[in-house]
Amino acid sequence: MSGLEDLYREIILDHYRAPRNRGELPVPPAVKSEGFNPLCGDEVVLYLDVDDGVVTDLKIAGQGCSISQASTSMMSAAVKGKTIAEVRQLTRAFKALMSIHESKLEGEQDGSDLEDDLKGVRLGDLEALQGVVKFPVRIKCATLAWNTLIQGLDEAT
Amino acid sequence: MSGLEDLYREIILDHYRAPRNRGELPVPPAVKSEGFNPLCGDEVVLYLDVDDGVVTDLKIAGQGCSISQASTSMMSAAVKGKTIAEVRQLTRAFKALMSIHESKLEGEQDGSDLEDDLKGVRLGDLEALQGVVKFPVRIKCATLAWNTLIQGLDEAT
Amino acid sequence: MSSIDVARVKADFPILKRVVNGHPLVFLDSAASAQKPIQVLEAMDRLARESYANVHRGVYTIAEEASAKFEASRAAVARFIGAPSTREVIFLRNATEAINLVAYSWARSNLVEGDAIVLTEMEHHANVVPWLMLAEERGIELRWAPITSDFVLDLDGLDELLHNAKLLAVTASSNVLGTINDIPLLVQAAHAAGALVLVDACQSVPHLVTDITAWDADFVAFSAHKMLGPSGIGALWARSELLEAMPPFLGGGEMIRDVTKTGFTTNELPWKFEAGTPAITEAIGWHAAIDYLEDLGMDNVRAHEVSITDYALGALEANFEDRITIYGPRDPAARGSAVSFLLQEIHAHDVSQVLDEYGVCVRAGHHCAKPLMRVLGVPATSRASFYIYNDEDDVDALVSALKNAEKFFAI
Amino acid sequence: MSSIDVARVKADFPILKRVVNGHPLVFLDSAASAQKPIQVLEAMDRLARESYANVHRGVYTIAEEASAKFEASRAAVARFIGAPSTREVIFLRNATEAINLVAYSWARSNLVEGDAIVLTEMEHHANVVPWLMLAEERGIELRWAPITSDFVLDLDGLDELLHNAKLLAVTASSNVLGTINDIPLLVQAAHAAGALVLVDACQSVPHLVTDITAWDADFVAFSAHKMLGPSGIGALWARSELLEAMPPFLGGGEMIRDVTKTGFTTNELPWKFEAGTPAITEAIGWHAAIDYLEDLGMDNVRAHEVSITDYALGALEANFEDRITIYGPRDPAARGSAVSFLLQEIHAHDVSQVLDEYGVCVRAGHHCAKPLMRVLGVPATSRASFYIYNDEDDVDALVSALKNAEKFFAI
Numbered sequence A, B: 001m002s003g004l005e006d007l008y009r010e011i012i013l014d015h016y017r018a019p020r021n022r023g024e025l026p027v028p029p030a031v032k033s034e035g036f037n038p039l040c041g042d043e044v045v046l047y048l049d050v051d052d053g054v055v056t057d058l059k060i061a062g063q064g065c066s067i068s069q070a071s072t073s074m075m076s077a078a079v080k081g082k083t084i085a086e087v088r089q090l091t092r093a094f095k096a097l098m099s100i101h102e103s104k105l106e107g108e109q110d111g112s113d114l115e116d117d118l119k120g121v122r123l124g125d126l127e128a129l130q131g132v133v134k135f136p137v138r139i140k141c142a143t144l145a146w147n148t149l150i151q152g153l154d155e156a157t
Numbered sequence C, D: 001m002s003s004i005d006v007a008r009v010k011a012d013f014p015i016l017k018r019v020v021n022g023h024p025l026v027f028l029d030s031a032a033s034a035q036k037p038i039q040v041l042e043a044m045d046r047l048a049r050e051s052y053a054n055v056h057r058g059v060y061t062i063a064e065e066a067s068a069k070f071e072a073s074r075a076a077v078a079r080f081i082g083a084p085s086t087r088e089v090i091f092l093r094n095a096t097e098a099i100n101l102v103a104y105s106w107a108r109s110n111l112v113e114g115d116a117i118v119l120t121e122m123e124h125h126a127n128v129v130p131w132l133m134l135a136e137e138r139g140i141e142l143r144w145a146p147i148t149s150d151f152v153l154d155l156d157g158l159d160e161l162l163h164n165a166k167l168l169a170v171t172a173s174s175n176v177l178g179t180i181n182d183i184p185l186l187v188q189a190a191h192a193a194g195a196l197v198l199v200d201a202c203q204s205v206p207h208l209v210t211d212i213t214a215w216d217a218d219f220v221a222f223s224a225h226k227m228l229g230p231s232g233i234g235a236l237w238a239r240s241e242l243l244e245a246m247p248p249f250l251g252g253g254e255m256i257r258d259v260t261k262t263g264f265t266t267n268e269l270p271w272k273f274e275a276g277t278p279a280i281t282e283a284i285g286w287h288a289a290i291d292y293l294e295d296l297g298m299d300n301v302r303a304h305e306v307s308i309t310d311y312a313l314g315a316l317e318a319n320f321e322d323r324i325t326i327y328g329p330r331d332p333a334a335r336g337s338a339v340s341f342l343l344q345e346i347h348a349h350d351v352s353q354v355l356d357e358y359g360v361c362v363r364a365g366h367h368c369a370k371p372l373m374r375v376l377g378v379p380a381t382s383r384a385s386f387y388i389y390n391d392e393d394d395v396d397a398l399v400s401a402l403k404n405a406e407k408f409f410a411i
Ligand SMILES: Cc1ncc(COP(=O)(O)O)c(C=O)c1O
Pocket: C253, C275, C276, C277, C278, D031, D032, D094, D095, D096, D097, D124, D126, D127, D171, D173, D174, D175, D200, D202, D203, D223, D234, D368
């Protein structure tokens, strides 16, 4: 079961069982952003307070598998209090961690500067999600929160 | 080459080289009827004079392969002067000669009373076309004239 | 005692010899797509090695052979569903295209703003999205027949729903719940109200004896890949009067009689609705799949499925008690073999992932039935579905893998 | 000296060992549909035996494998035609469906009554009938670019034809005449006039190096079965900006992001346009066909075809002199390998029939190009078309069989 244990690291199961930042925020001032995984129906709903270029608060709703829920929870912990520039950089770094495989799955040809995106960004706990890349179908579960976040940021700014 | 000689009997080639009843008739009183073989583009154009339930005259135009042209020519010789009832019976008999195979080709299930249709009808020269049944794709060449004839009769009566 | 010799059947499916993560493959996802027996693979291979050519166009021998085999497949499909004529069987890519054909050709030329279509809450997206598109484009009203807490259609309000409706679009058997609908009864009610009926038969033609004449429906859609046949081919059956009156859908070669610079005339049925080079080799594979099912006997197929579904439902209940929720009728005689369930506290995706570790293939997700999932109040379920090559050992493997999932995710 | 080792290639095509009427098969109808090498058959068979499952939906291993192979095929198709992104490659049944998709989705949402579409007289019905249907439904004007007596497009009036037109729909290479059109030049003229360009690439992608970026066209349609791949699959390439803006075509599973009872949102490209279970095994076969062609090298494929076409044109002229009419350019470098002809006094059907007696397969008829046949003033032609597995012996067999046809029908 080494494959499984690599996918479901303890910290992931912990975030799944006790997700951080669950809840809602009043809209407005918060921006609400929804993401779906069309293949499985997982849903992520984000409420974002962005103030002066900083993500001052964020809450999450929605439902899904352990990977999508843990990834959302970990994302929420990682971006809260960060500037938008920092959040975008972190997103790029996280997707770089995933996207070599995601893009392979979707047949994209370029993956040129992924290495660059990863450089100099500290992913911390998020690195626990690295085991997902061995399970290509689950990559979309892990990236859903981040795609929804970017969507929300685009709207908020 | 026995297969080919069975298909292209001398009388067929004769009708092909010297088609009977080529020409047009004034419309009206004649009825004009056009048939296409959608698979190969063969065309048959018939002009029919029907008077008092009798096919008093008919002319043919159009172009196509030896089988479709010979069949049209032979048909024209066979039906001229006949009553509509006789023509319909002859058509059924001719199609019965062909249709066991035609219907197989098209996957139809019933072919029940084909034998009946053939009974008691003298096909004469038309029997030379029997070799066509060994070449399923060509059956449509042989029946085109007859389908066009029925179409014209339906219109004329 | 099974009505089918599963061991012998299994031997015909090469993929079942596959080993995944150290375990023999236990394939429980036939509702998504069935595996193919060697007979189907060989029929397709043989065509390619001996008689492949484009159909309906060549005078030469192999083109005649390919055309004859292609049309013989159509005849086999017609016979298998009890269709009165092969002219009524249109070869398409899949059931989805078949339903879209009805939506584009029949509905767009017969329905006007304000007309109503009745769907059910258990429809697959294939039988929902084409109607949503039409509704938006033409101002058509969609009405939804609800399901009861027993996972069957609620027939109480049916006549009201059908009042003045133009079409009832309904699945013969739900790919999520397993529920088998009473098509003759629904058709009678719809016809009495003046509505036509489209039956999504994707999950019934592969599993049940089909008699389209007894259904008395107007349109029936189904796919080859769910009945041991190849991907890339499916069919629409429809009454020939309807097909004759409908405008063509896709334009191109094969579907025409004549083309000029200013217009065209259509070919006869069924080719009127088949544009371009069809799925030739796939039609031949479908024929072989039908022969395979007919050799087993569809009565035996059904009896086997009832028996294994009964065993599966019993085993799931016995082993997981109140830790499992099964979404679908309990009576195996009233349902197909698709069994949707949720284990307490474990998401369907995660269940599927753990099961894969043991070579057990089940589906997880919304099963292309999001409106139904919303009615059920769950984002996803796991679904095990059984076919002729599954036996009780496969169910036991499922149960044992599910127990491991419980262990793995235990708090 | 051929650029291709035809003897080795022939050995890869099992059907070429077939004997018809006592003669080895001489297959000269690749323009209708090409034969399949063992590599393609084996790739498809292997999928079915090892990794077949529905794609994009399962978490389990074989579903992941099938999905990855399916998407890898898309990447191979994109690379083969020089597409900038796999998102722009939509898998469909065939080129015909691809053109219809453009007619239904793009044209019906962008063109209004009075708008004009420019076609050419050498278009296949697949690139005619969808526009005739649209013209009739929406009051669109169709304009026809004529051909010259040398069987090439007459470019003199092109700018006038394109004036205010919304679309130019043109074949890259004629399936009847062999003529290769100058797509970059046509695209430039069309874009200058504000028209988009749809290229029917059915007869060019299998035979020529394709660089879609260099063409600069907007839509490109082609089929797998004409390029050694299986039946049942083809593709539309289109610019992603266009695809993003276009409404979906067929509705159902796969093409959606979310579905409720009142509406739906579409999936991302390319899946937005792929509804229902796709031709999975066929995509894998197509990939193998592309690998095969790339191994040969498309430059070599082209060089071989130019050489054999030159030989064939020469042999036909030398042996039949003024008793044969060839419909198409004489310069083998300006044309594809489809050679249409008529023997004096013998109908194309009858020629084909006699040729079959000698195992020689050629097409007879209107080749799904009736408007062109009317322009040429003939009801039908014979067509021999050559591909990588044909050599000069095959041409010699054709010539010898044609001589027998002349003898047989001699007066
Ligand atoms: C030029 C051309 N366009 C379109 C088509 C249609 O291709 P398909 O039948 O694969 O859709 C063909 C082949 O028949 C063709 O030769």
